[in-house]
Amino acid sequence: MELPEKAKQRLHKALEVNGLRSTRQREHVLAVLLAQRDHPTAEEVYERAKSSMASISLATVYNCLETLVGCGLVRAVNFERGSNHYCPNLAEHAHFHCKDTGRVYDIDLPEGLLDSVKKVLPEGFQAEGVEVAFQGHRAKEILS
Protein backbone atom coordinates (compact mmCIF):
# COMPACT_ATOMS: atom_id res chain seq x y z
CA MET A 1 0.00 0.00 0.00
CA GLU A 2 2.13 2.83 -1.27
CA LEU A 3 0.83 6.18 -2.38
CA PRO A 4 1.99 6.84 -5.99
CA GLU A 5 4.39 9.75 -6.30
CA LYS A 6 1.99 11.75 -8.43
CA ALA A 7 -0.83 11.41 -5.97
CA LYS A 8 1.50 12.21 -3.12
CA GLN A 9 2.54 15.45 -4.75
CA ARG A 10 -1.06 16.35 -5.47
CA LEU A 11 -1.96 15.66 -1.86
CA HIS A 12 0.90 17.69 -0.44
CA LYS A 13 0.08 20.59 -2.67
CA ALA A 14 -3.61 20.49 -1.79
CA LEU A 15 -2.86 20.32 1.91
CA GLU A 16 -0.38 23.17 1.66
CA VAL A 17 -2.87 25.32 -0.23
CA ASN A 18 -5.35 24.75 2.56
CA GLY A 19 -2.85 25.37 5.35
CA LEU A 20 -2.99 21.76 6.51
CA ARG A 21 -0.20 19.37 7.44
CA SER A 22 0.93 16.24 5.67
CA THR A 23 0.53 13.27 7.91
CA ARG A 24 1.16 9.58 7.49
CA GLN A 25 -2.49 8.95 8.14
CA ARG A 26 -3.70 11.31 5.44
CA GLU A 27 -1.34 9.78 2.94
CA HIS A 28 -2.36 6.31 3.95
CA VAL A 29 -6.10 6.94 3.74
CA LEU A 30 -5.67 8.36 0.25
CA ALA A 31 -3.52 5.39 -0.71
CA VAL A 32 -6.24 3.03 0.50
CA LEU A 33 -8.83 4.83 -1.62
CA LEU A 34 -6.65 4.80 -4.71
CA ALA A 35 -5.65 1.15 -4.32
CA GLN A 36 -9.17 -0.22 -4.72
CA ARG A 37 -11.64 2.14 -6.26
CA ASP A 38 -14.77 0.42 -5.09
CA HIS A 39 -16.22 3.34 -3.14
CA PRO A 40 -15.61 1.99 0.35
CA THR A 41 -17.35 3.37 3.42
CA ALA A 42 -15.36 4.98 6.23
CA GLU A 43 -15.55 1.72 8.15
CA GLU A 44 -14.20 -0.20 5.16
CA VAL A 45 -11.40 2.30 4.68
CA TYR A 46 -10.62 1.86 8.37
CA GLU A 47 -10.43 -1.92 8.04
CA ARG A 48 -8.12 -1.69 5.04
CA ALA A 49 -6.01 1.05 6.55
CA LYS A 50 -5.45 -0.92 9.73
CA SER A 51 -3.84 -3.78 7.86
CA SER A 52 -0.78 -1.66 7.14
CA MET A 53 -1.12 0.92 9.90
CA ALA A 54 -2.31 -0.91 12.95
CA SER A 55 -2.51 2.13 15.17
CA ILE A 56 -4.81 4.25 13.02
CA SER A 57 -8.17 5.00 14.61
CA LEU A 58 -11.63 5.15 13.12
CA ALA A 59 -11.99 8.78 14.16
CA THR A 60 -8.80 9.62 12.32
CA VAL A 61 -10.06 7.86 9.22
CA TYR A 62 -13.19 10.01 9.40
CA ASN A 63 -11.05 13.11 9.92
CA CYS A 64 -8.76 12.26 7.03
CA LEU A 65 -11.64 11.51 4.69
CA GLU A 66 -13.26 14.81 5.55
CA THR A 67 -9.96 16.58 4.99
CA LEU A 68 -9.53 14.92 1.60
CA VAL A 69 -13.06 15.85 0.62
CA GLY A 70 -12.45 19.39 1.78
CA CYS A 71 -9.30 19.58 -0.35
CA GLY A 72 -11.24 18.36 -3.37
CA LEU A 73 -9.25 15.17 -3.75
CA VAL A 74 -12.10 12.84 -2.87
CA ARG A 75 -15.87 12.90 -3.27
CA ALA A 76 -18.31 11.61 -0.70
CA VAL A 77 -21.41 9.93 -2.10
CA ASN A 78 -24.42 8.89 -0.13
CA PHE A 79 -27.56 6.91 -0.84
CA GLU A 80 -30.62 6.85 1.34
CA ARG A 81 -28.70 8.00 4.36
CA GLY A 82 -26.59 4.87 4.51
CA SER A 83 -22.89 5.25 5.17
CA ASN A 84 -21.01 7.64 2.97
CA HIS A 85 -18.96 6.10 0.19
CA TYR A 86 -15.67 7.67 -0.81
CA CYS A 87 -14.48 8.15 -4.37
CA PRO A 88 -11.04 9.43 -5.44
CA ASN A 89 -12.06 9.77 -9.10
CA LEU A 90 -11.59 13.43 -9.94
CA ALA A 91 -13.04 13.23 -13.45
CA GLU A 92 -16.61 14.34 -14.00
CA HIS A 93 -18.76 11.30 -13.60
CA ALA A 94 -22.03 10.01 -12.20
CA HIS A 95 -22.72 7.24 -9.72
CA PHE A 96 -24.87 4.16 -9.85
CA HIS A 97 -26.13 2.57 -6.66
CA CYS A 98 -27.09 -1.08 -6.88
CA LYS A 99 -30.04 -1.74 -4.61
CA ASP A 100 -29.25 -5.44 -4.48
CA THR A 101 -25.67 -5.28 -3.34
CA GLY A 102 -25.32 -1.74 -2.07
CA ARG A 103 -22.29 -1.27 -4.30
CA VAL A 104 -21.56 2.04 -5.96
CA TYR A 105 -20.19 2.29 -9.50
CA ASP A 106 -18.67 5.16 -11.42
CA ILE A 107 -20.51 6.04 -14.62
CA ASP A 108 -18.59 8.00 -17.24
CA LEU A 109 -20.35 11.01 -18.61
CA PRO A 110 -19.94 12.44 -22.10
CA GLU A 111 -17.83 15.59 -22.17
CA GLY A 112 -19.94 18.63 -21.44
CA LEU A 113 -23.03 16.83 -20.21
CA LEU A 114 -22.81 18.28 -16.72
CA ASP A 115 -22.34 21.76 -18.13
CA SER A 116 -25.50 21.39 -20.16
CA VAL A 117 -27.33 20.05 -17.13
CA LYS A 118 -26.20 23.10 -15.15
CA LYS A 119 -27.83 25.32 -17.77
CA VAL A 120 -31.26 24.33 -16.48
CA LEU A 121 -30.67 26.37 -13.33
CA PRO A 122 -32.80 29.52 -13.14
CA GLU A 123 -31.11 32.82 -12.45
CA GLY A 124 -30.08 33.27 -8.86
CA PHE A 125 -28.90 29.70 -8.35
CA GLN A 126 -25.13 29.36 -8.43
CA ALA A 127 -24.09 25.73 -8.47
CA GLU A 128 -20.71 24.69 -7.11
CA GLY A 129 -21.38 21.14 -8.11
CA VAL A 130 -23.95 18.73 -9.35
CA GLU A 131 -24.31 15.06 -8.50
CA VAL A 132 -26.03 12.68 -10.88
CA ALA A 133 -26.96 9.52 -9.04
CA PHE A 134 -28.70 6.51 -10.50
CA GLN A 135 -30.24 3.79 -8.43
CA GLY A 136 -31.37 0.45 -9.72
CA HIS A 137 -30.15 -3.04 -10.40
CA ARG A 138 -27.30 -4.58 -12.30
CA ALA A 139 -28.27 -7.18 -14.84
CA LYS A 140 -27.97 -10.66 -13.32
CA GLU A 141 -25.62 -12.03 -15.95
CA ILE A 142 -23.13 -9.31 -15.15
CA LEU A 143 -23.24 -9.58 -11.38
CA SER A 144 -19.83 -10.76 -10.33
Next chain:
Amino acid sequence: MELPEKAKQRLHKALEVNGLRSTRQREHVLAVLLAQRDHPTAEEVYERAKSSMASISLATVYNCLETLVGCGLVRAVNFERGSNHYCPNLAEHAHFHCKDTGRVYDIDLPEGLLDSVKKVLPEGFQAEGVEVAFQGHRAKEILS
Protein backbone atom coordinates in the same frame (compact mmCIF):
# COMPACT_ATOMS: atom_id res chain seq x y z
CA MET B 1 -54.83 21.92 7.10
CA GLU B 2 -57.13 19.94 4.87
CA LEU B 3 -56.03 17.39 2.31
CA PRO B 4 -57.43 18.37 -1.11
CA GLU B 5 -59.94 15.88 -2.48
CA LYS B 6 -57.77 15.01 -5.44
CA ALA B 7 -54.76 14.25 -3.27
CA LYS B 8 -56.94 12.28 -0.88
CA GLN B 9 -58.18 10.07 -3.69
CA ARG B 10 -54.68 9.57 -4.98
CA LEU B 11 -53.52 8.63 -1.50
CA HIS B 12 -56.36 6.19 -0.88
CA LYS B 13 -55.78 4.53 -4.21
CA ALA B 14 -52.03 4.24 -3.64
CA LEU B 15 -52.55 2.79 -0.18
CA GLU B 16 -55.12 0.33 -1.45
CA VAL B 17 -52.84 -0.80 -4.26
CA ASN B 18 -50.17 -1.50 -1.67
CA GLY B 19 -52.51 -3.26 0.74
CA LEU B 20 -52.19 -0.51 3.33
CA ARG B 21 -54.80 1.29 5.41
CA SER B 22 -55.93 4.86 5.24
CA THR B 23 -55.29 6.56 8.54
CA ARG B 24 -55.83 10.07 9.80
CA GLN B 25 -52.10 10.36 10.37
CA ARG B 26 -51.14 9.37 6.83
CA GLU B 27 -53.62 11.86 5.41
CA HIS B 28 -52.41 14.53 7.73
CA VAL B 29 -48.73 14.06 6.99
CA LEU B 30 -49.43 14.27 3.27
CA ALA B 31 -51.54 17.38 3.84
CA VAL B 32 -48.65 18.97 5.74
CA LEU B 33 -46.28 18.26 2.88
CA LEU B 34 -48.65 19.63 0.27
CA ALA B 35 -49.50 22.75 2.26
CA GLN B 36 -45.98 24.14 2.21
CA ARG B 37 -43.69 22.66 -0.37
CA ASP B 38 -40.44 23.70 1.18
CA HIS B 39 -38.97 20.22 1.59
CA PRO B 40 -39.29 19.93 5.34
CA THR B 41 -37.40 17.37 7.40
CA ALA B 42 -39.25 14.71 9.37
CA GLU B 43 -38.81 16.81 12.49
CA GLU B 44 -40.29 19.84 10.74
CA VAL B 45 -43.20 17.80 9.44
CA TYR B 46 -43.72 16.61 13.00
CA GLU B 47 -43.80 20.17 14.36
CA ARG B 48 -46.31 21.26 11.73
CA ALA B 49 -48.42 18.15 12.05
CA LYS B 50 -48.69 18.56 15.82
CA SER B 51 -50.32 21.95 15.48
CA SER B 52 -53.49 20.37 14.16
CA MET B 53 -53.05 16.84 15.52
CA ALA B 54 -51.58 17.17 18.95
CA SER B 55 -51.34 13.46 19.62
CA ILE B 56 -49.27 12.47 16.60
CA SER B 57 -45.84 11.10 17.44
CA LEU B 58 -42.51 11.61 15.77
CA ALA B 59 -42.20 7.87 15.14
CA THR B 60 -45.54 7.91 13.36
CA VAL B 61 -44.42 10.83 11.22
CA TYR B 62 -41.38 8.80 10.22
CA ASN B 63 -43.61 5.81 9.53
CA CYS B 64 -46.05 7.83 7.47
CA LEU B 65 -43.30 9.49 5.47
CA GLU B 66 -41.74 6.14 4.70
CA THR B 67 -45.13 4.80 3.68
CA LEU B 68 -45.72 7.76 1.38
CA VAL B 69 -42.29 7.34 -0.17
CA GLY B 70 -42.95 3.64 -0.60
CA CYS B 71 -46.23 4.40 -2.36
CA GLY B 72 -44.46 6.79 -4.71
CA LEU B 73 -46.36 9.85 -3.53
CA VAL B 74 -43.38 11.54 -1.95
CA ARG B 75 -39.64 11.65 -2.62
CA ALA B 76 -36.98 11.71 0.07
CA VAL B 77 -33.94 13.82 -0.71
CA ASN B 78 -30.78 13.93 1.27
CA PHE B 79 -27.63 16.03 1.25
CA GLU B 80 -24.41 15.17 3.02
CA ARG B 81 -26.15 12.79 5.37
CA GLY B 82 -28.18 15.53 7.00
CA SER B 83 -31.82 14.86 7.73
CA ASN B 84 -33.94 13.69 4.86
CA HIS B 85 -36.11 16.31 3.20
CA TYR B 86 -39.50 15.32 1.85
CA CYS B 87 -40.93 16.43 -1.46
CA PRO B 88 -44.48 15.74 -2.73
CA ASN B 89 -43.71 17.00 -6.25
CA LEU B 90 -44.35 14.05 -8.54
CA ALA B 91 -43.12 15.74 -11.72
CA GLU B 92 -39.61 14.99 -12.95
CA HIS B 93 -37.37 17.57 -11.45
CA ALA B 94 -33.98 18.18 -9.87
CA HIS B 95 -33.05 19.60 -6.48
CA PHE B 96 -30.83 22.46 -5.43
CA HIS B 97 -29.32 22.49 -1.97
CA CYS B 98 -28.29 25.89 -0.65
CA LYS B 99 -25.15 25.53 1.44
CA ASP B 100 -25.86 28.80 3.24
CA THR B 101 -29.36 28.11 4.46
CA GLY B 102 -29.69 24.35 4.08
CA ARG B 103 -32.87 24.89 2.11
CA VAL B 104 -33.80 22.64 -0.77
CA TYR B 105 -35.43 23.94 -3.95
CA ASP B 106 -37.16 22.18 -6.83
CA ILE B 107 -35.57 22.78 -10.21
CA ASP B 108 -37.71 22.13 -13.26
CA LEU B 109 -36.12 20.01 -15.93
CA PRO B 110 -36.80 20.22 -19.65
CA GLU B 111 -38.96 17.38 -20.94
CA GLY B 112 -36.88 14.35 -21.74
CA LEU B 113 -33.67 15.50 -20.08
CA LEU B 114 -33.66 12.68 -17.57
CA ASP B 115 -34.28 10.16 -20.32
CA SER B 116 -31.29 11.43 -22.21
CA VAL B 117 -29.22 11.33 -19.04
CA LYS B 118 -30.24 7.72 -18.51
CA LYS B 119 -28.86 6.88 -21.95
CA VAL B 120 -25.33 7.28 -20.61
CA LEU B 121 -25.69 4.07 -18.62
CA PRO B 122 -23.60 1.20 -19.99
CA GLU B 123 -25.25 -2.11 -20.68
CA GLY B 124 -26.01 -4.08 -17.57
CA PHE B 125 -27.10 -1.13 -15.49
CA GLN B 126 -30.86 -0.87 -15.14
CA ALA B 127 -31.87 2.39 -13.50
CA GLU B 128 -35.10 2.67 -11.60
CA GLY B 129 -34.47 6.31 -10.97
CA VAL B 130 -31.98 9.08 -11.22
CA GLU B 131 -31.52 12.03 -8.91
CA VAL B 132 -29.93 15.24 -10.14
CA ALA B 133 -28.82 17.32 -7.19
CA PHE B 134 -27.10 20.67 -7.33
CA GLN B 135 -25.36 22.21 -4.40
CA GLY B 136 -24.26 25.81 -4.20
CA HIS B 137 -25.45 29.23 -3.18
CA ARG B 138 -28.40 31.40 -4.02
CA ALA B 139 -27.55 34.88 -5.21
CA LYS B 140 -27.74 37.30 -2.31
CA GLU B 141 -30.21 39.63 -3.97
CA ILE B 142 -32.70 36.83 -4.24
CA LEU B 143 -32.32 35.42 -0.75
CA SER B 144 -35.63 35.97 0.91
Next chain:
DNA sequence: GTGAATGCAAAACCTTTGCAACTGG
Protein backbone atom coordinates in the same frame (compact mmCIF):
# COMPACT_ATOMS: atom_id res chain seq x y z
C1' DG C 1 8.62 24.69 20.69
C1' DT C 2 3.97 25.09 19.39
C1' DG C 3 -0.24 24.59 17.19
C1' DA C 4 -2.26 20.96 14.51
C1' DA C 5 -3.50 16.16 14.20
C1' DT C 6 -4.18 11.80 16.34
C1' DG C 7 -6.46 8.20 19.25
C1' DC C 8 -9.70 6.95 22.48
C1' DA C 9 -14.10 6.86 24.50
C1' DA C 10 -18.18 9.19 25.08
C1' DA C 11 -21.75 11.94 23.07
C1' DA C 12 -24.63 13.43 19.31
C1' DC C 13 -27.63 12.99 15.53
C1' DC C 14 -31.18 10.95 12.89
C1' DT C 15 -33.93 6.97 12.33
C1' DT C 16 -35.76 2.48 13.45
C1' DT C 17 -37.58 -0.92 16.61
C1' DG C 18 -40.23 -3.51 20.32
C1' DC C 19 -44.28 -3.69 22.30
C1' DA C 20 -48.74 -2.55 24.37
C1' DA C 21 -52.86 -0.04 23.10
C1' DC C 22 -55.83 1.34 19.52
C1' DT C 23 -58.42 1.35 15.09
C1' DG C 24 -59.92 0.82 10.29
C1' DG C 25 -62.15 -2.36 7.16
Next chain:
DNA sequence: CCAGTTGCAAAGGTTTTGCATTCAC
Protein backbone atom coordinates in the same frame (compact mmCIF):
# COMPACT_ATOMS: atom_id res chain seq x y z
C1' DC D 1 -62.82 -9.03 15.27
C1' DC D 2 -57.98 -8.75 14.36
C1' DA D 3 -54.11 -7.59 11.46
C1' DG D 4 -52.26 -3.19 10.59
C1' DT D 5 -51.05 1.17 12.76
C1' DT D 6 -50.04 4.18 16.39
C1' DG D 7 -47.38 6.18 20.33
C1' DC D 8 -43.88 5.82 23.52
C1' DA D 9 -39.37 4.99 24.99
C1' DA D 10 -35.40 2.61 24.21
C1' DA D 11 -31.95 0.97 20.92
C1' DG D 12 -29.44 1.32 16.53
C1' DG D 13 -26.10 2.86 12.98
C1' DT D 14 -23.12 6.51 11.56
C1' DT D 15 -20.48 10.43 12.52
C1' DT D 16 -18.65 13.99 15.58
C1' DT D 17 -16.59 15.73 19.75
C1' DG D 18 -13.63 16.56 24.05
C1' DC D 19 -9.41 16.03 25.63
C1' DA D 20 -4.84 14.27 26.61
C1' DT D 21 -0.97 12.75 23.82
C1' DT D 22 1.87 12.93 19.83
C1' DC D 23 3.72 14.90 15.75
C1' DA D 24 4.84 18.08 11.72
C1' DC D 25 6.82 22.15 10.71
